[in-house]
Each structure stands twice: as C-alpha cells, then as structure tokens.
Amino acid sequence: MxxxxxxxxNLPKHPLxxxxxxxxxxxxxxxxxxxxxxxxxxxxxxxxxxxxxxxxxxxxxxxxxxxxxxxxxxxxxxxxxxxxxxxxxxxxxxxxxxxxxxxxxxxxxxxxxxxxxxxxxxxxxxxxxxxxxxxxxxxxxxxxxxxxxxxxxxxxxxxxxxxxxxxxxxxxxxxxxxxxxxxxxxxxxxxxxxxxxxxxxxxxxxxxxxxxxxxxxxxxxxxxxxxxxxxxxxxxxxxxxxxxxxxxxxxxxxxxxxxxxxxxxxxxxxxxxxxxxxxxxxxxxxxxxxxxxxxxxxxxxxxxxxxxxxxxxxxxxxxxxxxxxxxxxxxxxxxxxxxxxxxxxxxxxxxxxxxxxxxxxxxxxxxxxxxxxxxxxxxxxxxxxxxxxxxxxxxxxxxxxxxxxxxxxxxxxxxxxxxxxxDKPRERTGVMSHAIRTAARNGLNSSSVGKTSEWLVLLADKPGILERRVRIRPVHSENFVKLHESGFVSWAGPVFKEHVSEGIRPFIGSTMVVNAPSRKAVKETLEKDIFVTEGIWDWDNVQILPFQTILRQPAQKTGAVL
Structure with a gap:
C-alpha cells in the first residue's frame, strides 16, 4: 500500500x-x-x-x-x-x-x-x-x-x-x-x-x-x-x-x-x-x-x-x-x-x-x-x-x-x-604477518611445498576475552572441523584454568597437533582462524614446536566441541 x-x-507531502x-x-x-x-x-x-x-x-x-x-x-x-x-x-x-x-x-x-x-x-x-x-x-x-x-x-x-x-x-x-x-x-x-x-x-x-x-x-x-x-x-x-x-x-x-x-x-x-x-x-x-x-x-x-x-x-x-x-x-x-x-x-x-x-x-x-x-x-x-x-x-x-x-x-x-x-577499540594483531605479506607479493605459497611433519601448537588466550571467546566459538569450531577433515589437524582442544561441571568453562588457551611441511606453513594456516583475526589467542607469543606422536589412545567421543 x-x-x-x-x-x-505521487501524493503531495503533508504540511507537517x-x-x-x-x-x-x-x-x-x-x-x-x-x-x-x-x-x-x-x-x-x-x-x-x-x-x-x-x-x-x-x-x-x-x-x-x-x-x-x-x-x-x-x-x-x-x-x-x-x-x-x-x-x-x-x-x-x-x-x-x-x-x-x-x-x-x-x-x-x-x-x-x-x-x-x-x-x-x-x-x-x-x-x-x-x-x-x-x-x-x-x-x-x-x-x-x-x-x-x-x-x-x-x-x-x-x-x-x-x-x-x-x-x-x-x-x-x-x-x-x-x-x-x-x-x-x-x-x-x-x-x-x-x-x-x-x-x-x-x-x-x-x-x-x-x-x-x-x-x-x-x-x-x-x-x-x-x-x-x-x-x-x-x-x-x-x-x-x-x-x-x-x-x-x-x-x-x-x-x-x-x-x-x-x-x-x-x-x-x-x-x-x-x-x-x-x-x-x-x-x-x-x-x-x-x-x-x-x-x-x-x-x-x-x-x-x-x-x-x-x-x-x-x-x-x-x-x-x-x-x-x-x-x-x-x-x-x-x-x-x-x-x-x-x-x-x-x-x-x-x-x-x-x-x-x-x-x-x-x-x-x-x-x-x-x-x-x-x-x-x-x-x-x-x-x-x-x-x-x-x-x-x-x-x-x-x-x-x-x-x-x-x-x-x-x-x-x-x-x-x-x-x-x-569500549576500548583495538587494532587487530595477526591480521597479516610480514612473512605472509612478502610471500603474497612474491607469489609464494609455502604450505604447498615439502614433506609434512607433526607440530605441537600451544596458544594462550589474551586476558579479558572469555566472553568474546564463547560468543565467536561456533565459527572457530566450524573452521577446525574442516581443518581436521582435511588432515591438517590431528587433534586439538581447549585448555582450562580448572575443570568445572557447570557454567561457562574457564578457557585460558588451546593446544593442538597439526601436520605441515614447516613452522611457517602452520602459521599461514592458523592465522586465518577467527580466534587469531579477532584477537582471542595471543598470536604474537604462539609456540610451534616440532613433535612426534609415539603413543595415543583412540579419541573419546565426548560430544565436546573445540
């Protein structure tokens, strides 16, 4: 109507x-x-x-x-x-x-x-x-x-x-x-x-x-x-x-x-x-x-x-x-x-x-x-x-x-x-590292080169981000399921300050084992995740360590998500 x-x-405008x-x-x-x-x-x-x-x-x-x-x-x-x-x-x-x-x-x-x-x-x-x-x-x-x-x-x-x-x-x-x-x-x-x-x-x-x-x-x-x-x-x-x-x-x-x-x-x-x-x-x-x-x-x-x-x-x-x-x-x-x-x-x-x-x-x-x-x-x-x-x-x-x-x-x-x-705007960190910028401008893609190895990745959360972490976690979880299905992630999970039976769990970081040809390739893949782009993880202090799995129990199906 x-x-x-x-x-x-085109009815005339009202005198108002x-x-x-x-x-x-x-x-x-x-x-x-x-x-x-x-x-x-x-x-x-x-x-x-x-x-x-x-x-x-x-x-x-x-x-x-x-x-x-x-x-x-x-x-x-x-x-x-x-x-x-x-x-x-x-x-x-x-x-x-x-x-x-x-x-x-x-x-x-x-x-x-x-x-x-x-x-x-x-x-x-x-x-x-x-x-x-x-x-x-x-x-x-x-x-x-x-x-x-x-x-x-x-x-x-x-x-x-x-x-x-x-x-x-x-x-x-x-x-x-x-x-x-x-x-x-x-x-x-x-x-x-x-x-x-x-x-x-x-x-x-x-x-x-x-x-x-x-x-x-x-x-x-x-x-x-x-x-x-x-x-x-x-x-x-x-x-x-x-x-x-x-x-x-x-x-x-x-x-x-x-x-x-x-x-x-x-x-x-x-x-x-x-x-x-x-x-x-x-x-x-x-x-x-x-x-x-x-x-x-x-x-x-x-x-x-x-x-x-x-x-x-x-x-x-x-x-x-x-x-x-x-x-x-x-x-x-x-x-x-x-x-x-x-x-x-x-x-x-x-x-x-x-x-x-x-x-x-x-x-x-x-x-x-x-x-x-x-x-x-x-x-x-x-x-x-x-x-x-x-x-x-x-x-x-x-x-x-x-x-x-x-x-x-x-x-x-x-x-x-x-x-x-x-509330206190933040410039985003980890949006694009110098290495990625150089590789992009030179037409390089290091993640597609070389033999893969295992890497242990340790990531602490930044302080004061628990509420935001919980709010955007579904997007992060969806991304990691895809990375797991692609073979990049062997296993991964959150780290807590302590175990709790109810309420919001006190997340303090994440850990994972991934497969990639180099430490650089690990960073290239992970820094696209929303926990990096949104400043949840302390990306500047990430630890990426050479690792080799010797023993591992079969995964327990707890119904939990990342």
Missing part, C-alpha cells in the same frame, strides 16, 4: 513537512512541491549519478583515512568513546565536498558552517507537546539567528564559487551541487557581464537546497555506519565472512585497500556479501519515512480484500508511511528480527516481496543521495573492518527496545541510543 501512495501515485523548514529552509526540495520541486530535483540529480560518484572515490578514501587516524587515537588512549560523533564528522566532510565543493576538515578542526549546522537542531520546535519550549523567546531567537547565519555563510560560499567560475578556475566536469546550481543560473542568462549573483530568488533556492542536502546527506549515513559496526559486533560469524570477502576481492593486505579502491571504484559494487550486509543493517535500523496528504478521488485498495479506503473526506487524511514496520513484517521478511544478510542474495533476493524494501523510500521523491550513502558505507567498511576490533559498551542494565540497546533515538535525526558507546 505504501507503493500506491509514493510510486503508483513545514516543521523541517527550520532546519533545511523553506525552498529545499525536501519541503517544496510541484514544479519548483521538479525543477530543482532535475538540476541536482547529475551530482548523484554513479559515473560522477566514481570520480569522488579518492576524496571519500582520503576522508575515511582521517577517520581511521581518529580511531587509532582512541586505540592509543584505551578509553571508551561514542561512535556517532566520529561518523558524523566523517560524513560532514564528505557531504561538504559534494554540496559546496568545500574541504571543511571537520574531523580535525572546527568550521563555522558545520558548527552552525550542529547547534541549529537544538532550537527547532519540539516534536511533542511542549508549549513552554515551543514559545520560548530564547528558543525562537536562537532558531532565527542560526537559520540566518547558515543562509549567510552558505550564501558566501555560493558567491565565492561563482567568482571562481567567472575567473576560469572551475573545470567543465565539476558537479558539486553548488556548481550544478550555478550551471543552471548561467544557462538562464544570469551571468551576463557580472561577477555577482543578482537574482535573489535563485540564490535563496540554491542556499536552501544546499542546506537540505547537507543536513540529510550526513545524518542518516552517519547513523547507518554506527549500526553496521553494531551488527558486526553482535554477529561475529557475519563479520568473519565479510572479512573473508574483503580479502578475496581487495587483497590480503589491508594497507593496500585504499589504493585498490581508488584504482577500481566499481570493485566494491561487485562484492555481494558486503552489499547484503549493508542492506540487512538498513532493513533492521531504518530511520526514514514519509507523510503524504490524501486527495479527492484517490482510494487505497487493500490487495488482500479489494476494499477501497478513501484518503479524502471533508478534507485530506494524513498518510504516514514508515519503513520500520514494513521491514519488520514477517509477511515481507520471514523471521524479521533475525539479522540475515543472505536474504539479499540469490534466489531469496529474487523472491523478496515487491516494494517491501525501502530504506531510502521509493518513487519520484526517493532519496537522491542513496548511491552516495551506499558508496560511503562500502568504502568505510573496506578500510576499517580488517584493521580494528570494535566492541560495544552498553551496560548490562541499558534499556532495550525490541531487544536492542542501540534503538533509534531522535536527535536532529534518528541515531543509536547513547551515540553508540564503544
């Missing part, structure tokens, strides 16, 4: 959208309708084409590399922090370039435009019934002050870009939104014999659309990045498979990913599991929706009963379309509370209920920046998930909504509760 309102019929004028302005395509909306949507669409976005890949990679440096600073301090402010600074840096051709460098310094954008939402009208705040003179004065300040500052950027064009400093391929607007201004004959914009109507339209794209273009993507880190922490098997796909497509060395992506931007779109993970995260944690107005003569038709429901009677009915309940409806997505990226792969994706998946809404008024958002998420994952272990820091008694402590909270836009607290 949502498709009837937004796709088959006027509330957004306080943030994005009165002339933004977010709030306008009719010919004005159509005109400006057509002006800005080329700025979000796949061809143009591919040219922005180096810029996005550069901004994500700064984001990585900020994460590394938190690794060094070992202190907990909130993820959402970091992802907002990242996405503000990206959208600043896309909208205004500006390098705000928000991740490393303050900027007047960004500061005004950050403060303004504190003074927008309250969503609930709060007459004291609604009519507060202080709120009203501050709201007008920051709205005018943003208009002035963005107007100065528009004027500066116009002067740069008149001086011949802007190439014909430039498609930032401010230049797309100025292209239109020049085509309308507004740039004849002048170095200033003389049409005030055009200028305020350009300013408010830039405001709208900047606001919408950073907030939702920043929250979506947080939710990606959240689900990857919560589902280690998904994270493990995602890292394997990144190694397969982007190479074994995470340090090479930035250059690889810049050389071939389209490679990220060819990574099916990565796209599926992003889509599934957006399905569960979607913050978009739309409110439309009913019109005379249009009735909703219930596809199950064929009953028609009018949308206008003595006035239009408001029509609220929310993606969240649509995405959580088991008729659209079986087992909807389960995080299952594979529902977006192969035959399951092909059989998905038509029009049920709408994280960016659908129809003529869908999100024009959805491709940019997907691009930012793909690049950020590609450059970070094999570098860091990112763990959540929600307390055990944190409130939950539908089982999640990271439920949506409305700030200026929807985001995770408590800004997604992170």
């Amino acid at each position: 949502a498709a009837q309102a937004t796709q088959l019929n 959208y006027r509330l957004m004028e306080h943030t994005v302005g009165t002339q933004s395509i977010i709030t306008t309708t009719g010919q004005q909306w159509k005109f400006w949507r057509k002006v800005f669409d080329p700025g979000f084409s796949s061809t143009h976005l591919a040219t922005l890949t180096p810029m996005v990679v550069e901004r994500v590399e700064i984001f990585i440096k900020k994460l590394e600073e938190h690794v060094e301090t070992g202190e907990a922090f909130q993820m959402l402010p970091l992802t907002k600074s990242l996405t503000m840096d990206v959208i600043g370039r896309v909208t205004m051709a500006s390098d705000f460098n928000t991740q490393q310094q303050s900027h007047e435009i960004v500061d005004a954008f950050t403060v303004l939402p504190k003074y927008i009208p309250p969503f609930g019934f709060d007459p004291i705040r609604l009519f507060s003179p202080t709120r009203l004065w501050n709201a007008r002050y920051y709205q005018k300040k943003l208009d002035r500052l963005i107007g100065e950027v528009v004027d500066q870009r116009f002067r740069e064009r008149r001086a011949g400093k802007v190439g014909p391929s430039e498609k930032s939104l401010v230049h797309l607007a100025l292209d239109t201004y020049e085509q309308m004959g507004g740039a004849v014999n002048t170095d200033v914009i003389t049409d005030p109507v055009f200028k305020i339209n350009a300013i408010h659309n830039i405001r709208g794209f900047f606001f919408a273009g950073h907030a939702t993507t920043a929250a979506s990045l947080c939710y990606l880190y959240y689900v990857l922490y919560k589902y280690p098997a998904v994270l493990h498979r995602l890292r394997q796909e990144h190694e397969e497509y982007l190479g074994i060395d995470p340090e090479d990913v930035g250059a690889r992506v810049q050389k071939e931007p389209s490679i990220l779109k060819r990574m099916p599991y990565t796209t599926a993970v992003i889509k599934e995260s957006l399905r569960l944690f979607v913050g978009v929706g739309t409110v439309r107005n009913g019109v005379k003569g249009f009735n909703f038709l219930d596809p199950k009963t064929n009953i028609a429901y009018p949308t206008y009677r003595d006035g239009p009915f408001p029509i609220l379309i929310r993606s969240f309940p649509i995405h959580r409806n088991p008729e659209n997505f079986p087992d909807p509370e389960r995080f299952d990226p594979e529902r977006f792969l192969g035959e399951r994706a092909a059989s998905m209920t038509k029009d049920a998946y709408r994280p960016f809404e659908k129809g003529p008024r869908d999100c024009p920046g959805q491709e940019l958002s997907m691009m930012e998420m793909r690049i950020t994952l590609a450059l970070t998930i094999r570098k860091f272990d990112i763990e959540m820091a929600y307390p055990e008694d944190a409130p939950k909504v539908m089982g999640d402590p990271a439920y949506h909270v409305m700030y200026s836009s929807a985001g995770p509760a408590a800004n997604l607290p992170i």
Whole structure:
C-alpha cells in the first residue's frame, strides 16, 4: 500500500513537512512541491549519478583515512568513546565536498558552517507537546539567528564559487551541487557581464537546497555506519565472512585497500556479501519515512480484500508511511528480527516481496543521495573492518527496545541510543604477518611445498576475552572441523584454568597437533582462524614446536566441541 501512495501515485507531502523548514529552509526540495520541486530535483540529480560518484572515490578514501587516524587515537588512549560523533564528522566532510565543493576538515578542526549546522537542531520546535519550549523567546531567537547565519555563510560560499567560475578556475566536469546550481543560473542568462549573483530568488533556492542536502546527506549515513559496526559486533560469524570477502576481492593486505579502491571504484559494487550486509543493517535500523496528504478521488485498495479506503473526506487524511514496520513484517521478511544478510542474495533476493524494501523510500521523491550513502558505507567498511576490533559498551542494565540497546533515538535525526558507546577499540594483531605479506607479493605459497611433519601448537588466550571467546566459538569450531577433515589437524582442544561441571568453562588457551611441511606453513594456516583475526589467542607469543606422536589412545567421543 505504501507503493500506491509514493510510486503508483505521487501524493503531495503533508504540511507537517513545514516543521523541517527550520532546519533545511523553506525552498529545499525536501519541503517544496510541484514544479519548483521538479525543477530543482532535475538540476541536482547529475551530482548523484554513479559515473560522477566514481570520480569522488579518492576524496571519500582520503576522508575515511582521517577517520581511521581518529580511531587509532582512541586505540592509543584505551578509553571508551561514542561512535556517532566520529561518523558524523566523517560524513560532514564528505557531504561538504559534494554540496559546496568545500574541504571543511571537520574531523580535525572546527568550521563555522558545520558548527552552525550542529547547534541549529537544538532550537527547532519540539516534536511533542511542549508549549513552554515551543514559545520560548530564547528558543525562537536562537532558531532565527542560526537559520540566518547558515543562509549567510552558505550564501558566501555560493558567491565565492561563482567568482571562481567567472575567473576560469572551475573545470567543465565539476558537479558539486553548488556548481550544478550555478550551471543552471548561467544557462538562464544570469551571468551576463557580472561577477555577482543578482537574482535573489535563485540564490535563496540554491542556499536552501544546499542546506537540505547537507543536513540529510550526513545524518542518516552517519547513523547507518554506527549500526553496521553494531551488527558486526553482535554477529561475529557475519563479520568473519565479510572479512573473508574483503580479502578475496581487495587483497590480503589491508594497507593496500585504499589504493585498490581508488584504482577500481566499481570493485566494491561487485562484492555481494558486503552489499547484503549493508542492506540487512538498513532493513533492521531504518530511520526514514514519509507523510503524504490524501486527495479527492484517490482510494487505497487493500490487495488482500479489494476494499477501497478513501484518503479524502471533508478534507485530506494524513498518510504516514514508515519503513520500520514494513521491514519488520514477517509477511515481507520471514523471521524479521533475525539479522540475515543472505536474504539479499540469490534466489531469496529474487523472491523478496515487491516494494517491501525501502530504506531510502521509493518513487519520484526517493532519496537522491542513496548511491552516495551506499558508496560511503562500502568504502568505510573496506578500510576499517580488517584493521580494528570494535566492541560495544552498553551496560548490562541499558534499556532495550525490541531487544536492542542501540534503538533509534531522535536527535536532529534518528541515531543509536547513547551515540553508540564503544569500549576500548583495538587494532587487530595477526591480521597479516610480514612473512605472509612478502610471500603474497612474491607469489609464494609455502604450505604447498615439502614433506609434512607433526607440530605441537600451544596458544594462550589474551586476558579479558572469555566472553568474546564463547560468543565467536561456533565459527572457530566450524573452521577446525574442516581443518581436521582435511588432515591438517590431528587433534586439538581447549585448555582450562580448572575443570568445572557447570557454567561457562574457564578457557585460558588451546593446544593442538597439526601436520605441515614447516613452522611457517602452520602459521599461514592458523592465522586465518577467527580466534587469531579477532584477537582471542595471543598470536604474537604462539609456540610451534616440532613433535612426534609415539603413543595415543583412540579419541573419546565426548560430544565436546573445540
């Protein structure tokens, strides 16, 4: 039925959208309708084409590399922090370039435009019934002050870009939104014999659309990045498979990913599991929706009963379309509370209920920046998930909504509760040893050479990882069963601090006997296991000793797993 309102019929937006004028302005395509909306949507669409976005890949990679440096600073301090402010600074840096051709460098310094954008939402009208705040003179004065300040500052950027064009400093391929607007201004004959914009109507339209794209273009993507880190922490098997796909497509060395992506931007779109993970995260944690107005003569038709429901009677009915309940409806997505990226792969994706998946809404008024958002998420994952272990820091008694402590909270836009607290991020050790890196670059594979021998492997667990070990152990066990079946592992098992009859066993490490031609070959195989990549084993202090089995009892079938 949502498709009837937004796709088959593009019903007009409800007057409630006027509330957004306080943030994005009165002339933004977010709030306008009719010919004005159509005109400006057509002006800005080329700025979000796949061809143009591919040219922005180096810029996005550069901004994500700064984001990585900020994460590394938190690794060094070992202190907990909130993820959402970091992802907002990242996405503000990206959208600043896309909208205004500006390098705000928000991740490393303050900027007047960004500061005004950050403060303004504190003074927008309250969503609930709060007459004291609604009519507060202080709120009203501050709201007008920051709205005018943003208009002035963005107007100065528009004027500066116009002067740069008149001086011949802007190439014909430039498609930032401010230049797309100025292209239109020049085509309308507004740039004849002048170095200033003389049409005030055009200028305020350009300013408010830039405001709208900047606001919408950073907030939702920043929250979506947080939710990606959240689900990857919560589902280690998904994270493990995602890292394997990144190694397969982007190479074994995470340090090479930035250059690889810049050389071939389209490679990220060819990574099916990565796209599926992003889509599934957006399905569960979607913050978009739309409110439309009913019109005379249009009735909703219930596809199950064929009953028609009018949308206008003595006035239009408001029509609220929310993606969240649509995405959580088991008729659209079986087992909807389960995080299952594979529902977006192969035959399951092909059989998905038509029009049920709408994280960016659908129809003529869908999100024009959805491709940019997907691009930012793909690049950020590609450059970070094999570098860091990112763990959540929600307390055990944190409130939950539908089982999640990271439920949506409305700030200026929807985001995770408590800004997604992170507990002491760690750079991953054992991701790729110098020996493996050298062998990979020289085309060598030492594990395929020579006669096999037995090796005794002794591995201690790192301190404080018992809970994580238990949580990701099923993935580790599945891998070791395969290694045993292949003949690499003769026998293996966990080491405990002591034997216990109930409760969580006090793991302190693992031991095993394996078959390989060299110590190096042992390391090459074992360091791919999730207990190494996730920092469970103290891999830097692994002991790999030459060994020979002389006596051994037949294996006892205890039903235990590794």
